[in-house]
Amino acid sequence: MWVTTGTGEDDSAARGPPDPLNRDRVLHAAVALADDAGIESLSMRRLAQELGVVPMALYKHVANKEELLDGMVDVVVGEIDPPVPDAGWRSAVRLRVLSARRALQRHRWARQVVESRTNKTPAVLDYMDSFTGMFLAGGFSVDLTHHVMHAIGGRMWGFTQELFDDPAGPKTEAPAEVPPAARAAMPRQMAGRYPNIVAFATSMTHDGGAVVGHGCDDQFEFEFALDLLLDGFERLHEQGWTSKQAKLERG
CATH class of the missing domain: 1.10.10.60 (Homeodomain-like)
Structure with a gap:
């Protein structure tokens, strides 16, 4: 009807x-x-x-699925905020990285696709050029900017390789059922063999909904590492660091 x-x-x-x-x-x-x-x-x-x-x-x-995936990355890149004018290089970089992270959090598949791309589209190259330009506009030398980009790596896209498994990533088969007696002995065995890992893994109260690890505050850990990098970049910039001088000092 x-x-x-x-x-x-x-x-x-x-x-x-x-x-x-x-x-x-x-x-x-x-x-x-x-x-x-x-x-x-x-x-x-x-x-x-x-x-x-x-x-x-x-x-x-x-033309094919690979071109489709390239285009999908372009769509995600298009959601990343442009640099904030007159924000200063540090704030501009930090805001841009966190905007990229929000874009990837909206599209949980995007990290996997970004990492798989061998072809850099004009949109991706524009983003990389603009990202590099924030450091150059902040007075960084081309030499220092080159090494900065190596150090910041995937963080420019809003992600980083984590120490812990990502629950949102590929899943493996569930382990076989462990008998209760063996399960009870596991913490003691782990502590005896891997005391340092157990010490830091049990030192924090965790929330079960995180991405970085089993309850770690993944957003906090991401920003913590990002700020450490920005602190280091700022120090090297203020010192007038050059790779040539650093290599000479290392002998």
């Missing part, structure tokens, strides 16, 4: 024809699908179903 408007016309006619398929619509639909179902569920066929088109229609806008 048709649902009609007050003028007697059906709603679909009132809304007009659907938006034409274009690259932007394809990429945003792919991002939404990955957000909802996970990156493992993304395929050209599944995406075509979501858009209500045949798979071949997608290839007019993206």
Whole structure:
């Protein structure tokens, strides 16, 4: 049965024809699908179903799945805030990194895809160029900026390789059931073999909802490490550090 408007016309006619398929619509639909179902569920066929088109229609806008993934990274990069004018290099960098982190937290699949990309799109290169430019605009030498970028690594994208397992990452098979007696003996055995790990692992009260580790405050740990890096960059900048001089001093 048709649902009609007050003028007697059906709603679909009132809304007009659907938006034409274009690259932007394809990429945003792919991002939404990955957000909802996970990156493992993304395929050209599944995406075509979501858009209500045949798979071949997608290839007019993206050459293949790799180009689709590149474009999805571009969408995420486009969500990162631009540098804040007149904020000073340190604040500008910190705000940009934390904006990138928020973007990746909205799209939990994005880290995996960013790390897998071998092709740097213009949008990615623009972001990297702008990020580097914040240090240069702050008076950093090209030499120091080069080493800064090595040190900051994945943090420019809002993530870092963590010491602990990421519960949001790939899952392994559940371990076999451990008998109660053996389970009770495990803490003592662990403490005897790995006393330092046990000492720091049990030194904090943890919250079970974190990403970095089993209850660690992942946002705090990320910002703690970021601030340590920024402190070091600031010190080297103020000292007029150069890699040539550092190598001479090391002999």
